[in-house]
Amino acid sequence: MLIGLCGGICAGKHAIAEYLIQHQGFQLVELRNKSYHRLADDPDDDRRLQAPDIRGQDNPQSSELRAFEDLDSLLDFVTKRWKERWVTMDIWEAATLDRFLQRPSFLLVSVDAPVSLRWKRFADRCRRRQLDPPALEKFVLWNDRHLYDRDIGRAYLADRAQVRLFNSSSSLEELHAALGGLNLADDQRLRPGWDQYFMQLASLAAQRSNCMKRRVGCVLVRERRVISTGYNGTPRHLTNCNEGGCPRCNRGEGGGAGLSTCLCIHAEENALLEAGRERIREGSVLYCDT
The missing domain is CATH 3.40.140.10 (Cytidine Deaminase, domain 2)
Structure with missing residues (x-):
């Protein structure tokens, strides 16, 4: 099984991936070169937008990373190991999603949260990295480009998700409880009875x-x-x-x-x-x- 996560900035994709890795036996797969799915007009401090490393020192239980040079290599790898559990966040545009959806073991999960809550999460992340948080207006402009850019807007991917999760709580425990109830690893989600x-x-x-x-x-x-x-x-x-x-x-x-x-x-x-x-x-x- 391969679960793909998509959503807005600080919607909770990485928190969900970390839960799947630590509690349901998933392993992370990703692409090494991510320059192709960044917006061309992202500001110089684009490093702020990069997600926390879920394999970092704060997460010793996380599994070993599987990184691939291109999409074909990643898909070939997980297809040969379809009985194992994999998760990725490297889905950035419709053509890429089409490739994933061709695999019968793939499940797309979209994550969303109120923009005010996502801005607060983003500001907290900046402070942890000793960076000045952006103003809400600036964050909203970044968010609009991220979601509604004509070529790689994530909002268009969310419409095709088999599972849509609204992460509207600031409590990690509530998110984990919701994920436990959803049981994303259930094979019935891939093939209906x-x-x-x-x-x-x-x-x-x-x-x-x-x-x-x-x-x-x-x-x-x-x-x-x-x-x-x-x-x-x-x-x-x-x-x-x-x-x-x-x-x-x-x-x-x-x-x-x-x-x-x-x-x-x-x-x-x-x-x-x-x-x-x-x-x-x-x-x-x-x-x-x-």
């Missing part, structure tokens, strides 16, 4: 619904094979409900009112009609998202 898989298909089918009242999707399954799918709306060859085909739905009737005038067919009905009696048979399972 059968029930989860079919329910996701039902939810996807619901996106095709044309009923004005609500979206519903359904999947019929036998022996873990999809027999048919269905979504609610007016019958075939009639005008779609959302185009005026069902007077009752378009009048906005309340729940339970005027049901005898409704032309829409339930998602379950459509799935059963599509499958037919011969294909359903004993042992079939119906998944519906309502």
